[in-house]
């Protein structure tokens with residue numbers, strides 16, 4: 490019974506997260522005009538305080554929630570099957586590899602192994618390494634870098 494209530498609460502929390510962060514990042518995406526594979530499925534859902542900044546701390550809390558909801562019977566680890574069903578929760582986990590998380594290769598992903606893995610999203614977009622992905626960093630990553638003008642051959646004026 491307690492588990493049921495917990496699952497409901499987590500479900501509601503995740504729903505709120507999805508709606509809230511969709512607003513913030515859609516602005517960034519509209520401005521950039523170019524998307525990244527990691528952003529194709531929409532903004533990450535784990536910007537817990539909806540300030541448009543994605544922090545390592547928020548990622549860990551998100552992973553913690555996923556772990557609790559995925560770990561049936563509170564075993565303290567995820568089976569491969571449980572891991573696979575969790576992967577649908579966030580686009581940046583879609584390509585997550587069980588073996589990558591299961592560091593000691595015992596066929597289980599422990600809470601620690603799961604929660605302490607860095608976010609692929611943060612690794613990719615956190616340019617200054619402060620464990621925060623800001624809207625500016627996202628924008629910079631999805632805007633084509635200036636290459637010094639159009640790649641045109643200089644005209645030969647004498648002919």
Ligand SMILES: [Ca+2]
Pocket residue numbers: 536537538539540541542543544547
């Ligand atoms: Ca945030």
Ligand SMILES: [Ca+2]
Pocket residue numbers: 590591592593594595596597598599602
């Ligand atoms: Ca393991």
